[in-house]
Amino acid sequence: MKATIVTIGDEILIGQIVDTNSGFIAKSLDRIGVEIHEMISISDSKQHILDTLAQLQNQVDLVIITGGLGPTKDDITKKTLCEYFGDTLVVNKDVEAHVIDLIERVMNRPASQMNKDQALVPSQCTVLHNKVGTAPGMWMKKENTVFISLPGVPYEMKYLVENEIIPKVIKEYKRPYIIHKTILTYGQGESLVAERIENWENNLPEFIKLAYLPSPGKVRLRLSARGTDKEFLEKKIEENVISLTKIIGDIIVGFEDSDTIEVVLGRLLTQQKKTLATAESCTGGKIAQVLTAVAGASNYFKGSVVSYATETKISVLGLSEALVKEHSVVSAQVAKEMAIAIKRLMKTDYAIATTGNAGPSKGDENAEIGTVFIALATPNEVIVEEFNFGQPREKVIDRTVNKGLEMLQKEILKNLL
């Protein structure tokens, strides 16, 4: 069973907004065994929409369309669908009552004709009731393909996918199983990891696919198995993960998507009842932000001082001006003193400190662009490492964040062994 997701809207094609709807729909369908064939973004143009519908007709089982269902002139999806199906628009009384209720009760003003027109739907369509907005979803079948039209507003789209589309697809279609398993590795590049697991990769069964998902400082390996026997697929994935762990167990830090290093670290710190603080210069608060994006971070994360200006390192962290002058602000000594200071200030077990030059220009520091010092204060000592993370700025920041978290994780794991 295959589906293609179509997004309608010039705002996507000119890069004004990023389409996050397609990813949500894809993940929801993948979970119930529907394969996504393609995602396509097209313009708010009648001919372009008609051409796309015709092209997808009978190529896939499901076409899910988002966008262009609003009340204004540039919203042409409904009319165009009607034209494609040779249908006419009729008032759906349930939708009309809902729209009037929503506008008058929630917005507290009379519903206009433009509002009421939201209740016009093609006569053949099955209405997918949108409890959280005014534009209904529509489900229409032609030959072997079902076309589903959804509003582009993310929370309305999500509501309809979760409450209307997924249950209806499960009920009406027979689907295979798709099992994914993601293994998160740290500290080695994509090609090095690939070399280490070459034999293992060559021996994977035909129905298991391996993908490498590299990002600065880490590589995720994703295994995907597809078939009709769910238990068999899960067993085979499990076996291969075990044999993989025997080869690269030293760099595996977790499994599945939600197992990012900050989640794993959070779990370790909570288990160990240890606390953490950060003093951040070149990372500008990103380590704190990444840590606090995890629910429950208040169990172990006490806070951070983002000492972006040199004077903040002196006034808030209490570093000595002479030390900063002597070694320069981007130095092992300053990183070390920052880690000691924040650990003391926030009374934590661990502290991570960063100082470096993320570029793009050299600034007042003499440090080369990409030079970063990371200090890790533990209950017993302070470890400082120097790196050059190259360019651009974004990469230097991300690699520093990942490396800092990795240094802490290694330290905690070392103490557990």
Add this chain to the structure above:
Amino acid sequence: MKATIVTIGDEILIGQIVDTNSGFIAKSLDRIGVEIHEMISISDSKQHILDTLAQLQNQVDLVIITGGLGPTKDDITKKTLCEYFGDTLVVNKDVEAHVIDLIERVMNRPASQMNKDQALVPSQCTVLHNKVGTAPGMWMKKENTVFISLPGVPYEMKYLVENEIIPKVIKEYKRPYIIHKTILTYGQGESLVAERIENWENNLPEFIKLAYLPSPGKVRLRLSARGTDKEFLEKKIEENVISLTKIIGDIIVGFEDSDTIEVVLGRLLTQQKKTLATAESCTGGKIAQVLTAVAGASNYFKGSVVSYATETKISVLGLSEALVKEHSVVSAQVAKEMAIAIKRLMKTDYAIATTGNAGPSKGDENAEIGTVFIALATPNEVIVEEFNFGQPREKVIDRTVNKGLEMLQKEILKNLL
């Protein structure tokens, strides 16, 4: 001149990652007058790639492909392009020298055969040198269409778009002008705005297109004009914006271009020679992180205290324990005192402070999930606002970051008038 952007990668089709590359490429091309016809995401499958290339052949002038250029087995773009062009892979000596240098000098280990194979390119291609990574970009022409292949790692893709593709497209193609102007309105819904400007919209000239971009609480109106006479287009857009302002001036709060709020704020603060600090609780350092992701932030951003734990608010920011106890940590009073404290501590002109409950659970505070207080300290006063940003956690954090920056921007703009 038309382009289609193709993203290759199963990780996008299963919803594991959101494709942000296409938006960046679209925005860059749109700016120089290239119209984006479609964006397509397809799987890591040879046949799917070949079919897509054949379908796009002569349909558009440019096809920009990202992804599938890594060194590992699942990276098949290069071989597939070669097959489509009936070409063979040859070693490019410049790329080989660059790859070896990057691996040996930066990564400090010998380059493997897998690394060196990154220097293999189709013999007919023009290499786009990738200074920030190992996978080169490739530019290949067949009949009326140029196919450009880029690595999917965002900063490598960005480097090649900015430094290689845009200059080459400007040099080699004649393009029309595309002028956009976005008007940001607050406080009225899409259909209400549409009703108010109906006459104005009906009188827009043919070559100016209007789009409504609604999101909770605000509607952006985007005017797009396309033609060969840049000055004429700019004049016409300007005239229509002026007449629009006469109709809905009461709800227009700004003219947002592609600049993010942190970039605009950075420019304003630099021009005004003003400085900023943040004290962050529920945002966990994300305001600092967003600000410092902009190059040159050290001109105006002094730093942040991420006072995630209540005790940090007391020990580092110096809030009174009695005040926190009396009003609770999620309160207008605490937000206000945090803003005052950080402004004094970092000696800045402005300060933003956040405290709230981002969820998912209620925690020790009594505050409802989604409740957030944002305080803005200016040279003269402290403004505190209360919000409920609902759920989930991620949305609460992001909306708090945006709202905090927006409050500051409004304040600075108000003083400029």
